[in-house]
Amino acid sequence: MTENQPVTSAAGKAPVPGPLAVLRARFPMGSRIGERFLLGIGLLFASSVLIFAGIEILPGDFAETYLGQSATPQAIANLSAEFGLDQPLVTRYFDWLFNVLHGDFGNSWASGQSVSTQIADRLGNSLILAGAAAIIAVPLAVGLGLLAVLYRDRLVDRLINLISLAAVSLPEFFVAYLLIMVFVVQHPVTAFPATVYDSMTLLEKLQTIILPVATLVLVVIAHMMRMTRAAIINVMASAYMETAELKGIGALRAIVKHAAPNALAPIINVVALNLAYLIVGVVVVEVVFVYPGMGQYMVDAVTVRDLPVVQGCGLVFAAIYILLNMTADILSILANPRLRHPR
Amino acid sequence: MNIRSVSLTAWIGMTGIAIAVIAAAFAPWLAPYGENQVVGAPWEAASQAFPLGLDNLGRDLLSRMIYGARMTLFVSFCATVLSFSLGVVLSFVAAVTRGFVDMGLSRLNDLMMSIPTLIFALIVLAALPQNLAVLIGVMAVLDSTRVFRLGRALAGDIAVMDFVEAARLRGEKTLWIVFREILPNAMTPLLAEFGLRLAFAVLFISTLSFLGLGIQPPTADWGGMVKDNKDGIIFGISAALVPGAAIAVLTISINLVVDWLLNRTSSLKGGRGG
Numbered sequence: 001m002t003e004n005q006p007v008t009s010a011a012g013k014a015p016v017p018g019p020l021a022v023l024r025a026r027f028p029m030g031s032r033i034g035e036r037f038l039l040g041i042g043l044l045f046a047s048s049v050l051i052f053a054g055i056e057i058l059p060g061d062f063a064e065t066y067l068g069q070s071a072t073p074q075a076i077a078n079l080s081a082e083f084g085l086d087q088p089l090v091t092r093y094f095d096w097l098f099n100v101l102h103g104d105f106g107n108s109w110a111s112g113q114s115v116s117t118q119i120a121d122r123l124g125n126s127l128i129l130a131g132a133a134a135i136i137a138v139p140l141a142v143g144l145g146l147l148a149v150l151y152r153d154r155l156v157d158r159l160i161n162l163i164s165l166a167a168v169s170l171p172e173f174f175v176a177y178l179l180i181m182v183f184v185v186q187h188p189v190t191a192f193p194a195t196v197y198d199s200m201t202l203l204e205k206l207q208t209i210i211l212p213v214a215t216l217v218l219v220v221i222a223h224m225m226r227m228t229r230a231a232i233i234n235v236m237a238s239a240y241m242e243t244a245e246l247k248g249i250g251a252l253r254a255i256v257k258h259a260a261p262n263a264l265a266p267i268i269n270v271v272a273l274n275l276a277y278l279i280v281g282v283v284v285v286e287v288v289f290v291y292p293g294m295g296q297y298m299v300d301a302v303t304v305r306d307l308p309v310v311q312g313c314g315l316v317f318a319a320i321y322i323l324l325n326m327t328a329d330i331l332s333i334l335a336n337p338r339l340r341h342p343r
Numbered sequence: 344m345n346i347r348s349v350s351l352t353a354w355i356g357m358t359g360i361a362i363a364v365i366a367a368a369f370a371p372w373l374a375p376y377g378e379n380q381v382v383g384a385p386w387e388a389a390s391q392a393f394p395l396g397l398d399n400l401g402r403d404l405l406s407r408m409i410y411g412a413r414m415t416l417f418v419s420f421c422a423t424v425l426s427f428s429l430g431v432v433l434s435f436v437a438a439v440t441r442g443f444v445d446m447g448l449s450r451l452n453d454l455m456m457s458i459p460t461l462i463f464a465l466i467v468l469a470a471l472p473q474n475l476a477v478l479i480g481v482m483a484v485l486d487s488t489r490v491f492r493l494g495r496a497l498a499g500d501i502a503v504m505d506f507v508e509a510a511r512l513r514g515e516k517t518l519w520i521v522f523r524e525i526l527p528n529a530m531t532p533l534l535a536e537f538g539l540r541l542a543f544a545v546l547f548i549s550t551l552s553f554l555g556l557g558i559q560p561p562t563a564d565w566g567g568m569v570k571d572n573k574d575g576i577i578f579g580i581s582a583a584l585v586p587g588a589a590i591a592v593l594t595i596s597i598n599l600v601v602d603w604l605l606n607r608t609s610s611l612k613g614g615r616g617g
Contacts (some may be wrong), residue, residue, distance in 0.1 A: 010606055043457045050454065054463075055470045162352075163603060169545050169594035173553050174587030177576050185579045192577060280459045284550055288573075298462075299554050302469040310469040317462040325457070 029339040033330050040326035046293035047318045048100070054095050055307055096311070105312035110232055110304050115312040118297060123316065125196060126286070126293035130278045133216035138271055141221045145228025149236065160225070172281055176215045176288040183211060193290035212289045216281050224274040231266035235259050265332035272328025274323045353603035359596025363589075366412040374406035379561045386572075386580045398582055399571050402419050406562040408589060414564035415590070418479055418557075419544035426544075427485035427537060428488025435521040437491075438498035439507075449495065455488045461550065477556060482547060487539055493536055497529045505527075531604070538601035542594040549590045565590050 024031045099106060105115035148160045184192045194212050196205045235241065236259060244254040283295030290296070294313055301309035333339060349357075366373060376382055378400030380402060387397040395404035407415045437445040454465070463485055481538040501507065502525060510524050548567030558564040562570070572583035 043454060046454050047458050050458065051466055054466055104451060165365070165598055166591075166595050169542060169546075169598050171549055171553075171566075171587065171594075173550070173573075174591055177569070177573065177583055177587060178574055181579075181581065181584065199448075276459065280461045283461055283465075284553070287554060298465055299556070301486045302465045303555060305469055307469060310466055314458070314462055314466045318458045321459050322457050 002100050014135060028341075029333060031334075032333050032339065036326060036329050036333065043322050044319060048097060048315055049093070051311055051314045051318065052096060053089075055311060070218045075310065085110055098314065099310075104141045104317075106308040108301070108306050108309050110301070110306040110309075115309050118309075119294065120266055120292045120314055122292060122297050125291065126282050128205065129212055129216065129285070129291065129293060130275070130282050132206065132209065132213045132218065134275055135225065136213065136273075137217045137221045139231075140217070140230050141224035141274075142267060142271075144281055145232065148225070148229045149232045152233070164222035164226050167218060168226070170219065172215060172284040175290050176211070176285060179211050179214055180288075195290055195292060209289075209291070212285045212291055215285050215288075216278060219281055220274050220278055223277070224270055227270040227273070231270060232259070232263050232279065234266070235263040237324050238262075260338055261335070264335040268335060269328050272324050272331070276324045278318060279320055279324075348607070350603050350606075352599045356596040356599030356603070358599065359592055363412050363416060363593050363596075365414045366409045368413075370409045370413045370556050374409040376403040376406040378402075378407060378410040386575050386582060388617075395585055396580075398568070399575065404568075404582055404585060407568060408440060408565075411563040411565045411568055411586060412589070414558055414562055415545060415548060415593075416568070418475070418482075418548045418564070419541060421540045422440060422479045422482035422548070423484065423537065423544045425479065426486035426540065427533075429447075430487035431494045431526070431533065432521065433487070434491040434494030435498045435525050436517060438495055438502045439517055439520050439525070446501065448491070452488050452491045452495075455485070455493070460485050460547070461576040462549075463553065465556070468551075471504055473556070473559060475558070476553070478548070482544060486544065486547075490540065493532070494529070497532060498525050501525045501528050513520060533602040535601050538597050538604065542601070545590060545597070547593050557571070 020031075096106070103116055105119060107113065108115055109116070144160060147300050148157045151157045180192055183189050190210050191208065192211070194208050194210075200208070241254065241259060245256045249257075282293060283299065285291070286293040286295035287299055294316065298310060298317070300306075300315035301313065381400060382403050383393070383397050383401045385397065385399050385401050387393065387401065389396040393403050393405065395408065397406050398407060433448055437448045458466075464481055467481050468477075471481070481524060496521075502520075507520060507524050510520050548557055548564070549569070552564050552566030553570045558567055560567060567588075568586040569583045572580070572586075575582050576584075
């Protein structure tokens with residue numbers, strides 16, 4: 001079970017000194033959640049270092065690229081001073097981190113606008129997109145996964161299996177353009193591009209984003225379903241399920257009372273993993289549908305090498321991803337019946 | 344391996360892969376026109392001379408598809424081979440040496456995996472110069488984290504076996520144990536993983552090119568061709584769907600073969616792991 005978790009805690013194998021071991025034995029669940037929480041915070045910090053250093057250490061002088069032909073040594077020095085690039089790396093990192101923790105991601109090099117305001121506007125848009133996709137995809141995928149298990153190795157299962165195998169292999173942009181071709185060009189039922197404005201009501205926004213949401217659902221559902229199926233089959237193959245069957249209790253009762261509590265943790269993991277995947281899928285879908293979200297903002301910034309924007313967006317994406325994975329792990333710890341009682 | 348044991352879906356998959364590989368290998372002989380040869384008006388409809396029509400600049404779509412196969416396959420294959428060498432060697436060394444090296448590499452890997460691959464790639468590509476070597480390198484390093492995780496788990500299981508212990512007692516060096524004792528025993532799952540990573544690499548390079556951050560024009564590659572022709576979609580011109588479909592067919596083909604490989608290995612183990 002732990003193998004499938006996105007991030008496994010380091011504390012699992014390391015010899016723990018006395019008082020901590022006692023604490024772990026007394027509060028198996030609480031201490032594990034605490035550990036996972038601390039690990040999440042640590043990862044968040046480390047990834048901020050990675051994102052900052054990754055850009056700063058890599059070769060390629062921004063000032064030179066930015067100025068292009070007119071890169072005289074004096075102009076480069078002026079620009080570096082303007083953006084604070086002449087400061088030592090560590091100083092710049094802590095300045096950046098300090099500002100980020102106060103909600104200030106700096107100003108865009110390209111437009112001079114505040115990155116924080118842009119992110120604040122666009123993050124909401126992206127979350128609506130991903131959220132709507134999740135609300136549709138999660139129940140559908142888990143349901144289909146159950147269906148596949150119920151009709152295991154029969155035609156329905158094989159069909160679902162084959163279709164989902166194909167769906168996993170489709171690139172997001174292909175699905176998106178296919179949907180546009182069918183539902184905008186051939187049967188005009190919705191509009192393209194799916195640009196939302198602040199003046200729109202929530203309902204209008206939802207109407208506009210039907211196609212991007214549909215794309216995300218199609219892309220994420222197959223994977224989620226396959227993993228759900230595998231997780232449930234894994235539980236069904238265990239010895240206590242055989243015992244339940246041999247005891248003669250009904251299939252439904254066996255699933256609800258015996259399989260479900262144990263399948264919960266892997267399924268939560270599957271869902272969280274795919275929600276995290278949605279965050280990435282959003283990038284491509286936003287570019288296709290010209291949707292004013294974080295992904296489009298970041299891709300545009302990468303094209304013109306607007307580093308403060310790239311760093312800001314990268315950090316926000318990484319933070320969401322890490323938090324989702326942490327939530328998944330904590331939820332699956334909570335769902336693990338073995339940890340409810342002290343040993 | 345018995346030919347008859349190959350399932351129908353696996354044959355379909357292999358055919359798909361073979362077509363792409365042949366197109367890539369013999370592109371200059373197969374393509375009716377040059378890669379960047381303008382032969383007519385933009386988005387001219389399909390005809391006898393141009394079976395798939397023309398693209399946004401009036402270049403033959405079929406010819407560009409054939410040349411595009413070359414670029415897409417070359418980049419994804421190089422990236423996958425590189426990421427595999429990197430991931431497998433590092434993970435096996437980590438599993439065999441244990442202790443400090445293992446701890447350091449595994450934590451670093453966890454950290455790299457804590458940032459989504461595409462986001463990480465965008466960050467790195469924002470800073471690095473855009474050329475083919477950089478692109479392949481970035482894809483390989485990011486992908487090797489996934490290989491590392493699998494390799495570490497596999498090697499962890501194998502490294503505790505008696506024959507590895509025996510090799511250790513014989514006084515074999517770490518590299519001997521990695522390449523002569525552990526690698527042969529981890530080959531089949533690694534082969535399946537290679538297929539999965541290759542399919543992922545095809546999707547990944549296509550996505551990067553589609554976003555304008557991968558292979559730069561005028562070189563033809565499937566993801567970039569979707570980007571070139573995407574504006575035609577709203578006018579009902581399906582030129583962008585052709586390379587998109589090619590990417591889909593290629594990844595489906597690879598996945599079909601991988602699926603068969605995985606089923607084959609699980610039945611070898613007596614159905615363990617369903």
